[in-house]
Amino acid sequence: MPGSFNRRSFLKGSTLAGVGVAAAAPVAIAAPKLLPVDQVSTQGQTRLSSFTSDGTQWTVYEDQTRRDGQISFVSGKGAFRLDKRLAACFDDIKPSYLGLALKDICLADADLLADKLLENGDPDPEQVRRAAPPLGWNYTRESLWWRMPWTNFVGTRQQGDTMPIFPNGRTRGYRPEHDFPELEGDDGVKTRWEGLLGGWLPAIHKIIQVSDTRYYDLLVFADVNAPDELLVQTWHRTVQYDNGKAVKTSFGYSYAPFPPRRTVPSAEDFYAALFAFAGYWQNEVKDQAAVTLPDKALADMVSHAFAKELITRPRGVYPKYGVVDRDYFGPEYDGFQDILTSSLYANLEWGRFDQAKTVLENYFDQFVYDDGMINMRGPEVAQFGLTLSLLARYLHYTGDLATLKKYAGKISNTAVLLAEMHDLSLKKPAADAGFGLIDGWSESDACLHPDPSLWWKPYWNNSSFTIRGWRDIARVWPLISPDQAGQAAGWNQRADQLQAQLVKSVRANIRHDLKPAYLGVLPGLKQTHREALAEARAKKQRTEQGWAHRVYAELLQADVLPDDLASIVIDAVRGHGGTSIGVLANFSPANETNRDQLGFISYGYAQQLLRSDRIEEYLLFLHSHRYHSHTPGTWVAGEVSDIDGGLPLYCVPAQLTIPKLVRWALVFEASDTDTLYLGRAIARDWIASGEPVAITGAPTRWGAVDFSVQGQGASIRGQVAFAGQSRPKEVHLRLRVPKGKTLRRVLINGKSARIVGREKDTVVFSPAGVAAFTIEAMLA
Numbered sequence: 001m002p003g004s005f006n007r008r009s010f011l012k013g014s015t016l017a018g019v020g021v022a023a024a025a026p027v028a029i030a031a032p033k034l035l036p037v038d039q040v041s042t043q044g045q046t047r048l049s050s051f052t053s054d055g056t057q058w059t060v061y062e063d064q065t066r067r068d069g070q071i072s073f074v075s076g077k078g079a080f081r082l083d084k085r086l087a088a089c090f091d092d093i094k095p096s097y098l099g100l101a102l103k104d105i106c107l108a109d110a111d112l113l114a115d116k117l118l119e120n121g122d123p124d125p126e127q128v129r130r131a132a133p134p135l136g137w138n139y140t141r142e143s144l145w146w147r148m149p150w151t152n153f154v155g156t157r158q159q160g161d162t163m164p165i166f167p168n169g170r171t172r173g174y175r176p177e178h179d180f181p182e183l184e185g186d187d188g189v190k191t192r193w194e195g196l197l198g199g200w201l202p203a204i205h206k207i208i209q210v211s212d213t214r215y216y217d218l219l220v221f222a223d224v225n226a227p228d229e230l231l232v233q234t235w236h237r238t239v240q241y242d243n244g245k246a247v248k249t250s251f252g253y254s255y256a257p258f259p260p261r262r263t264v265p266s267a268e269d270f271y272a273a274l275f276a277f278a279g280y281w282q283n284e285v286k287d288q289a290a291v292t293l294p295d296k297a298l299a300d301m302v303s304h305a306f307a308k309e310l311i312t313r314p315r316g317v318y319p320k321y322g323v324v325d326r327d328y329f330g331p332e333y334d335g336f337q338d339i340l341t342s343s344l345y346a347n348l349e350w351g352r353f354d355q356a357k358t359v360l361e362n363y364f365d366q367f368v369y370d371d372g373m374i375n376m377r378g379p380e381v382a383q384f385g386l387t388l389s390l391l392a393r394y395l396h397y398t399g400d401l402a403t404l405k406k407y408a409g410k411i412s413n414t415a416v417l418l419a420e421m422h423d424l425s426l427k428k429p430a431a432d433a434g435f436g437l438i439d440g441w442s443e444s445d446a447c448l449h450p451d452p453s454l455w456w457k458p459y460w461n462n463s464s465f466t467i468r469g470w471r472d473i474a475r476v477w478p479l480i481s482p483d484q485a486g487q488a489a490g491w492n493q494r495a496d497q498l499q500a501q502l503v504k505s506v507r508a509n510i511r512h513d514l515k516p517a518y519l520g521v522l523p524g525l526k527q528t529h530r531e532a533l534a535e536a537r538a539k540k541q542r543t544e545q546g547w548a549h550r551v552y553a554e555l556l557q558a559d560v561l562p563d564d565l566a567s568i569v570i571d572a573v574r575g576h577g578g579t580s581i582g583v584l585a586n587f588s589p590a591n592e593t594n595r596d597q598l599g600f601i602s603y604g605y606a607q608q609l610l611r612s613d614r615i616e617e618y619l620l621f622l623h624s625h626r627y628h629s630h631t632p633g634t635w636v637a638g639e640v641s642d643i644d645g646g647l648p649l650y651c652v653p654a655q656l657t658i659p660k661l662v663r664w665a666l667v668f669e670a671s672d673t674d675t676l677y678l679g680r681a682i683a684r685d686w687i688a689s690g691e692p693v694a695i696t697g698a699p700t701r702w703g704a705v706d707f708s709v710q711g712q713g714a715s716i717r718g719q720v721a722f723a724g725q726s727r728p729k730e731v732h733l734r735l736r737v738p739k740g741k742t743l744r745r746v747l748i749n750g751k752s753a754r755i756v757g758r759e760k761d762t763v764v765f766s767p768a769g770v771a772a773f774t775i776e777a778m779l780a
Helices: 007-012 102-107 112-117 125-129 267-284 296-312 337-349 353-366 381-398 401-406 408-426 444-448 460-480 486-508 529-539 548-557 563-575 603-611 615-628 657-666 684-688
Strands: 046-053 056-062 071-075 078-082 152-154 163-165 192-196 204-209 214-222 234-242 245-253 290-292 667-669 675-678 693-698 705-712 715-722 730-734 743-748 751-753 762-765 772-779
Touching (some): 046 267, 078 267, 102 112, 112 615, 267 296, 290 296, 296 337, 296 615, 296 657, 337 353, 353 381, 353 401, 381 408, 381 548, 408 460, 408 486, 460 548, 548 563, 548 603, 684 705, 743 762
Antiparallel strands (some): 056 071, 152 163, 204 214, 214 234, 234 245, 290 693, 667 675, 705 715, 715 772, 743 751, 743 772
C-alpha cells in the first residue's frame, strides 16, 4: 500500500498527554561496531535499500540465496553485518530418545538418557540435542489452557512490558497474514525454523515452510527508539520465497495501516530501525566479559540471556519473574528472592557491575525491610543465605563499599534473622531429628497452601546456605560496618556450629540400604521423594517432600559438605529419579509420560558437579540445558520443561543459567580456599577443534582475569593475565586434551610444571607477583 510513513508522527498520533502516562526516558542510540569494508563481502547479495543515519549513507544488502544468508550494511565509514542461525522448531529427530521408549525413560530411577550420552566420555552436543524432541513443537491450544500459545517475546530496556510473538509471527497488534493469508493461524506453521539476528540480538527470525516450493522469511524486533512507557512498538518484515526466489516483501510497524494517518513503512524506515536496533543492543552488553568458544552458539546464549533480562525487567531494573501473562508477570512474584540472586550472580560473573548494582539497589530499596524481612509472600530460608554470600561477592568484584554501607542495617538484620532461627533450632530436644538445624520454608510456594506449616521443616538447604551466607558476609563485614565488626566473629562461630551439626545429621540419615545410597530432603525420613510423592498423589494429599529438587540444588551449591558426602548426594539424586538428560529434574511421582527438567535453580547441582570433578556430567548438564530447557533457535528458557516437545513457561532465572555454566567452565573460584580454577570444564572437542577458547576480563575476587587456550596439533598454547594487584595462592590449570591424547609436558612461562590430577591433565602454579603467564603444553 503506497504512502509516506513517519515513525515519529505515528507515535505522536495517539498522544499520551492527559491520560496520566509518562513517556519513557529517551535512549541514546549508539552505532553498531563497524568492520573495514573489505571484511564484509556483498558479492552475490541483493541490494535492498539505502538510508542515512547521522549524516552517513548506508546501503543494505542481503544474501537471498540462502535461508541463513547475512544482511550487510555498507558505507564509506565501514561495514556491519548481521549473521543468521536457524534451528528446527519441529520434530526433526528420528528416532526420538536415542531409541529408548519414553515410558521406560520416565519410570526408571536411573537417568537412562544421561547414561547413554555419557558412555564415551564427553557428551556429543548433537547427540544431546537428538535425545528428545525440541521444545515447543508438540503443543495445542488445549494443552496451553493456562496461557496464550506465544513462543517468544520482544522488548527494550526502557519499556515497562513486553510484546509476545506467536508461531506465525503475529503480535497482539500486528498480523503478517493480512498480506500473506497462508500464514493465518498456528497449525499451518508447524514446519518452522527460528533464530536470532546477529547470533544473539533479540530480533526474531523465522522461516515458515508451507510447501515444497514456498516459504516465508519473517523478521520481528522491538523499536528501540519508541518512547512509550509500557507498550512495545514492533517492526516487521515478511518475504515470500517461491522456488528459492524472493517474490514479495511487506513491511509493518506495530499495527495494521489506517490511511491516511497510519501508513505502511518503507524499506528505508525498516532498515534504518534495524541498524539502530543493533547498535542499541551492542551498547547494552558492552561491559560483558568477552568470550570466544568453538561452539559459538553457547557464547551467543550468554549475551542473549542478558538482553532478555533487560527486556523482562521494566526499565531494565524492576524485578519480574516472567512476562506477558499474569503468571509470572503479576506483582505477587516481584520480590521472589531467586529473581535477585540469579541476576546478581550472573551479572557479577560476567563483569556487568552497573546492572548488578542497579538490581541490588532496587531490591534492597523496595523489597527488603529494615528488619531484614522481605516484601514477598513466601520467603525462602536458603535464599537469605545466598543473598548474603552474593553481597560479599559483589564487594570482592566491584569494590563498591558505599552501596553496601548504605544497606548495612538491612544486611546485618538479614544475618540476625537467620541467627534467631538458628537459636530456635537449638531449643529443640536433643533427641529431635532436626535438633540444631534451621526450620522454615525451603520453597516460596509453600505459603500458598491451606496449611503451610507442613513445609516449615529443617530442610538441609536452609542450614547449608545459612552457613555459606554467614561465612562469606563475615569476611567483608568489618569493611561494611567497622562499628559492628564483632558481629563477624559471632557469625563465623555460628557457621562452624551449624556446619558440624549439618554434616553429623546428613551422615546419620544416609540410607545405605538403597543402591545408590540415598539421602532424603530432611532428617528422619523413611521414604524416598518418589515414594512420598506417589503416596501423596494416591491419597490426594500433600507431602513435606514437595519441591525436593530445590533442597538438593541448594544443599550442593552452598559447598559446605565434605567431598564424600557431596558425591553421595549427587549419586542419590541421579540414581533415584532426580535428573532428566543430566539436568536436575522437576521432581514428581514416577509416571509413564513425563520426566521434566528444572530450568531455573538447577545450576546449584551443576556447580557441585564441577567441584566434584565430574566434568563429563557437567558438560552434559550444559548441553542438555541448552537444548532441552530452551526453545530452539530463539532460546526462551523454561522454568520447567518437559522432554516430549511441549511449550515451557518462561522465567528469567532459567534464562540466566547458561551464563553461569559457561563462565564456571572457564573460570571458577574455590569457596573457602585461595584457589582459582581455569579451564576446568573445557570440552575436549573444543581443544581438538584448533579454535580459540578465551574469556577476557572475567571478574574474580583477585581482580579481572584473562584466560585463553588453543589446540595446535600436537600442542596446546595459551595465556593467563591478572589485571588486579592481588593473586590467588594457587591456580589450577586444566588442559583437557583431545580423546586419545595425553599431556607429555607443560611449560608455564618457559618453566616445566608438574602435571597432577586423576587424569594427569592439571598443573598447579603460584602466580605470586607475576601478572602474565604463557602456557605451552606438548601432547603425546
